[in-house]
Amino acid sequence: MGQLLSHPLTEKTIIYNDYEHLSQQASRRRSSEHSSSANKHRAQKGAQFFNCVGSMQGYRLTQEDAHLVANCDSMMELNFYNPFTDREEMLSMSVFGVFDGHGGDECSKYVSSENDAYQGIRKWIRLSFETHEYGPVKGLESKSFKRRFRTIEGLVSQVLKDAFLLQDRELYCHYANSSCGSTGILAVIINEKKLYVANTGDSRCVLSTKGRGVKTLSYDHKPQHIGELVRINDDGGTVSLGRVGGVLALSRAFGDFQFKTSVSYTNSAHGPAAAQRYVAPAQESQVTVEPDVICHQISYDRDEFLVLACDGIWDLYSNRNLVQFIKYHLMLGQKLDDIVTKLLDHGINSADSNTGVGFDNMTIIIIALNKQGETLAHWYGKMKSRLEREKGLTI
Numbered sequence: 001m002g003q004l005l006s007h008p009l010t011e012k013t014i015i016y017n018d019y020e021h022l023s024q025q026a027s028r029r030r031s032s033e034h035s036s037s038a039n040k041h042r043a044q045k046g047a048q049f050f051n052c053v054g055s056m057q058g059y060r061l062t063q064e065d066a067h068l069v070a071n072c073d074s075m076m077e078l079n080f081y082n083p084f085t086d087r088e089e090m091l092s093m094s095v096f097g098v099f100d101g102h103g104g105d106e107c108s109k110y111v112s113s114e115n116d117a118y119q120g121i122r123k124w125i126r127l128s129f130e131t132h133e134y135g136p137v138k139g140l141e142s143k144s145f146k147r148r149f150r151t152i153e154g155l156v157s158q159v160l161k162d163a164f165l166l167q168d169r170e171l172y173c174h175y176a177n178s179s180c181g182s183t184g185i186l187a188v189i190i191n192e193k194k195l196y197v198a199n200t201g202d203s204r205c206v207l208s209t210k211g212r213g214v215k216t217l218s219y220d221h222k223p224q225h226i227g228e229l230v231r232i233n234d235d236g237g238t239v240s241l242g243r244v245g246g247v248l249a250l251s252r253a254f255g256d257f258q259f260k261t262s263v264s265y266t267n268s269a270h271g272p273a274a275a276q277r278y279v280a281p282a283q284e285s286q287v288t289v290e291p292d293v294i295c296h297q298i299s300y301d302r303d304e305f306l307v308l309a310c311d312g313i314w315d316l317y318s319n320r321n322l323v324q325f326i327k328y329h330l331m332l333g334q335k336l337d338d339i340v341t342k343l344l345d346h347g348i349n350s351a352d353s354n355t356g357v358g359f360d361n362m363t364i365i366i367i368a369l370n371k372q373g374e375t376l377a378h379w380y381g382k383m384k385s386r387l388e389r390e391k392g393l394t395i
Helices: 020-031 037-045 106-112 120-131 152-175 226-234 272-276 319-331 336-349 376-390
Strands: 012-017 051-056 065-070 076-082 087-102 134-136 147-149 184-190 194-200 204-209 213-216 292-297 303-309 362-368
Touching: 012 336, 051 065, 051 336, 065 106, 065 120, 065 362, 076 120, 087 106, 087 120, 087 303, 087 362, 106 120, 106 152, 120 152, 120 184, 134 152, 147 152, 152 184, 152 194, 152 292, 184 204, 184 303, 194 204, 204 319, 213 319, 303 319, 319 336, 319 376, 336 362
Parallel strands: 134 147
Antiparallel strands: 012 051, 051 362, 065 087, 076 087, 087 184, 184 194, 194 292, 204 213, 204 303, 303 362
16 A cells, blocks of 8 residues: 555645635735725635645546536626615625536536536536526516426525536537536525525535534435435436446436436427427436535534535545544644545555455545634634634633
């Protein structure tokens, strides 16, 4: 194992987003007496949600994971019609995502499109928010809506589902005859207040809270789960050895169009040929891209950090164990990049050829839920003091 650990496949990629350059720019803007109003707004905003991304190919032949960080200077800003207030609003979104590809890296890289803010899933999130046709159950009876919701949280959750479905339709144009696919876990923080986690597949998101709390913000989509199994069987599929068609170990994903043959992605669904076969909604195919969405109201007094990771990480840790690992090293005064490095090192050291654990690609993002204007050094100090008190080391 010592020789394997020095192999290039086990080299780690660590991206530590401490946004130090943005903080310095904000300070310079604040000291300028002639800043424009836009610059003043950005200076007040400052850096937000410090984070660290870590990835490692491991002993797989290729690296099929991808990730997305759209935050601070790459934050999404878009117009949104809120039917509950009947007015246009400007939304600021920090978006973090992990995409675990299989059968190739084409789908995961396409969906993440990290270097292009107007491609991939961000393109469809923007379109879905800016052009939705949803309204409230009560009020605005004179207007015609495609669908009505009781809460704004329900409406936003449906908008995110629409974005996933639209992204999958675009993928069909490029990879209809390919066997590639990808899971997707997205954490979307809107106006620094509401967190929405959209998940399709078996990547996962958890939230660490004050007092040793761990909140699960996603649930794995596995073929043997009863709801997934019923959908697969209803669409003519089978599950054997815990896999769809004996092949795919998860039941929701981008791509994997060989399991979506009953869905029509072209206008031919409305022609004469449509009457010759059953056409299923995309939500009802054997493998669907439709995500589950969980909403959480952020409390900066209690909530500490988010963790997004692919199943290569969760094969090694339970939700609670991973959070405890991170908290333990924060209490020791270590930084996020050092902690992510230790996590990946422990993963590769745990590789077991009998179980296959530790041999998968590994990608993880740790996101600090720091208050507006709070520096990274202050967040580290706050976490260290809090954890020491929880352990009874200080009063």
